[in-house]
Amino acid sequence: MARNRLIALGLFAAALAGISLVGGPVSYGFFFFTLTVPVISLIYTLILLFRFKIYQELETRSVVAESPVQFYFTLQNEDLFAHAGIRTGFFTDYSTITGLDSSTVYELLPHTGVSNRTTLVCRYRGEYEIGVRTVTVMDYLRLFSITFRNPETLRVTVMPRWEVLRGVACLEELAASARDSLITPNDPDVLVREYVPGDDIRTIHWKATARTGQPMVRTRIGEESPGISILMDSCRYDEAPDRYLPPENKLLETTLSLAYYYPARGIRTAVYAFDQGVCRYTLENTGSYERFYAELARFRFRPDSTQEKLFAAADTEPAIYRGNAVILVLSAWSDAAGAMVSQLGKSAIPVLVCLVTDEACGIPETEEGARVHFLTIGTDESLTEVFA
Numbered sequence: 001m002a003r004n005r006l007i008a009l010g011l012f013a014a015a016l017a018g019i020s021l022v023g024g025p026v027s028y029g030f031f032f033f034t035l036t037v038p039v040i041s042l043i044y045t046l047i048l049l050f051r052f053k054i055y056q057e058l059e060t061r062s063v064v065a066e067s068p069v070q071f072y073f074t075l076q077n078e079d080l081f082a083h084a085g086i087r088t089g090f091f092t093d094y095s096t097i098t099g100l101d102s103s104t105v106y107e108l109l110p111h112t113g114v115s116n117r118t119t120l121v122c123r124y125r126g127e128y129e130i131g132v133r134t135v136t137v138m139d140y141l142r143l144f145s146i147t148f149r150n151p152e153t154l155r156v157t158v159m160p161r162w163e164v165l166r167g168v169a170c171l172e173e174l175a176a177s178a179r180d181s182l183i184t185p186n187d188p189d190v191l192v193r194e195y196v197p198g199d200d201i202r203t204i205h206w207k208a209t210a211r212t213g214q215p216m217v218r219t220r221i222g223e224e225s226p227g228i229s230i231l232m233d234s235c236r237y238d239e240a241p242d243r244y245l246p247p248e249n250k251l252l253e254t255t256l257s258l259a260y261y262y263p264a265r266g267i268r269t270a271v272y273a274f275d276q277g278v279c280r281y282t283l284e285n286t287g288s289y290e291r292f293y294a295e296l297a298r299f300r301f302r303p304d305s306t307q308e309k310l311f312a313a314a315d316t317e318p319a320i321y322r323g324n325a326v327i328l329v330l331s332a333w334s335d336a337a338g339a340m341v342s343q344l345g346k347s348a349i350p351v352l353v354c355l356v357t358d359e360a361c362g363i364p365e366t367e368e369g370a371r372v373h374f375l376t377i378g379t380d381e382s383l384t385e386v387f388a
Contacts, residue, residue, distance in 0.1 A: 077108035085138030162256035246379035
C-alpha cells in the first residue's frame, strides 16, 4: 500500500510539473486525473466502511474452556458494486481460531459473500469477546485503508473445564487418611458392626477391623462430615482481564478436578469459598457432580473476598475440623494462609496447598511437625501433568 501511494504521489508531481513547464490540454487532463482518482478512491473506501456486512455465530453458547467449538462467520456484499478489499482481525488474547489468516484479503462481487467455518477454542473461564475483532476496508488501487472495530462482536460466558486426575502420592495420602479415619469408633454418632455380604467395601472401618480381627463396617446416624475439605481462594487480585482470567480459571479448574477425585474413591468432599459470606458446595458422590459443577462454575471472584475473610469464615465451620484432610487452592501465599495451616496442624489435620502462580516461589515456612504438602501449578499447565 505504501508503494502505491508513492507511485500516485510521483504521478501527481509529474502532472504538476507538466502543467507548470509545458501546459496544454493533455498536461491539464493528466493533472486532473491524478488529482481526482485518489479522491474517488477515498470516497469509495468510506462507502465500504458504512455498507460492509459481517455475520458470525457459534455452534453453541455452552462453551467450556479448552474445548473446541464450531465458529462461523460470513462476509457479505449486499450492494450493486464490488467490494475490492476486505480484511478481518480476530480476538486472540483469550481465544484461538484455527485455519484462518488475518492477512487474507477478500474481494466480493455484487450480492455475493464468503462463508468460513472453523474451530474456536476459548482458553479461560470467564466472560469476554471472541471472533472477529476488527475489519479493514480498502479501495481498488490500495491507496487507502480504514480499520474499524466490529460493532457486533460475540460475547460468551465460558465455563471452566475439569480433568480426571491420576493417583499421586500426596493425593492418595489424603485419601487414605480419609478412608481410615473419616469416622472413628469413639464418635457418639458412629455405629460399628460386623461386615455382611453385600455391604459396600468402602464402609469398612480398617482400624476396627485390625483391632477385632474380623471385617467391621461403619454406619452413622445424623449429619455426616466431609472427608476432604477444599478451601478456594476467592479474591480477584487485579482488574485487568489478562491478569485475573488465567489464575481464576486455574483456581476453579483445580478445585473442580480435586473435588471429583475424592468422591470417585468413595470420599465425601466439601468446597468452601467466600462471597460476602462463606459459600459451601458439597459433593457426596460422582452421580451429583453435574449439579455441583454447575453451582461452583458460576462462582464470582471479588476484590474484597480476601484470604483473611475466607479463613476467618472457615474457622467457624466445625465440619472442616471434624474432617480428615484439607486442601488449600490459593493464588498466593499469605500470613493468613500460614495461620490457617498452623491451626489445622494443631488439630493434626493433613494439608495440601496448591499454589496457582506463574512466578518462581519457594516452599513457604510452616511449623515443625505440620503435615503439609506444597504443589505449584502454572496458569497454563495441564493438571494431569502436574498430578502425574
